[in-house]
Amino acid sequence: MDKQHSQCPxxxxxxxxxxxxxxxxxYQLATHEVRRxxxxxxxxxxxxxRTLTRQLRELESDGLINRQVYPEIPPKVEYSLSETGxxxxxxxxxxxxxxxxxxxxxxx
Amino acid sequence: MDKQHSQCPxxxxxxxxxxxxxxxxxYQLATHEVRRxxxxxxxxxxxxxRTLTRQLRELESDGLINRQVYPEIPPKVEYSLSETGxxxxxxxxxxxxxxxxxxxxxxx
DNA sequence: CAGGATCCGCAAAGATACTG
DNA sequence: CAGTATCTTTGCGGATCCTG
Numbered sequence: 001m002d003k004q005h006s007q008c009p010x011x012x013x014x015x016x017x018x019x020x021x022x023x024x025x026x027y028q029l030a031t032h033e034v035r036r037x038x039x040x041x042x043x044x045x046x047x048x049x050r051t052l053t054r055q056l057r058e059l060e061s062d063g064l065i066n067r068q069v070y071p072e073i074p075p076k077v078e079y080s081l082s083e084t085g086x087x088x089x090x091x092x093x094x095x096x097x098x099x100x101x102x103x104x105x106x107x108x
Numbered sequence: 109m110d111k112q113h114s115q116c117p118x119x120x121x122x123x124x125x126x127x128x129x130x131x132x133x134x135y136q137l138a139t140h141e142v143r144r145x146x147x148x149x150x151x152x153x154x155x156x157x158r159t160l161t162r163q164l165r166e167l168e169s170d171g172l173i174n175r176q177v178y179p180e181i182p183p184k185v186e187y188s189l190s191e192t193g194x195x196x197x198x199x200x201x202x203x204x205x206x207x208x209x210x211x212x213x214x215x216x
Numbered sequence: 217c218a219g220g221a222t223c224c225g226c227a228a229a230g231a232t233a234c235t236g
Numbered sequence: 237c238a239g240t241a242t243c244t245t246t247g248c249g250g251a252t253c254c255t256g
Contacts, residue, residue: 008207012207046250095122144237145237154230224251234239235241
């Protein structure tokens, strides 16, 4: 209900990027500039179109990504980071690096 | 099921810190060194004890925090960041700063 | 190609009460 | 103080099929 009640800054940020795939999507856009719907689908092997659509829409309505529609046939839609989204770049890279460092100590 | 299948580093990290309150808890421990159960409860006004316990236990079993039990009466338990948890410090601070910068542009 | 429409399951979280 | 025990809820994401 009070999603935007967002007491503290950390909670505020989590509410923006806290979806199951949102950070991965943002990371994709951070490293590829522009991605199309089915490109993202391929990067996220287990995601369903419905879920991908929802995550993208939420990111868009939170102002983190841009959705560029080309009125052609077949349809073409390009997703990219907004300026606000780009301000997450350094965090995204650190999250990736942290994962790289600790993913190895984790087997078994 | 395949929580630890964790394809990419970003997803791996998200699986570790992706709980609704986990980053806030980690941030508390990053800025206060040590926190007790009810102290954390006060910082997270809406959390229930059951949920707090679970988030703490998951963070502990993922090796991000330490749980120090003092066998006294009344009981005393202190939570703190492990070395692995401390390696998240810079990310936690950046997340807070990002929230501080963008929480203002967000009203209405 | 980029989704929309439906239906559904389940894990995550909330509410409330109780305890060593 | 630091939890546990139950029960209930919710809402995210999955599965499947359909379409401009």
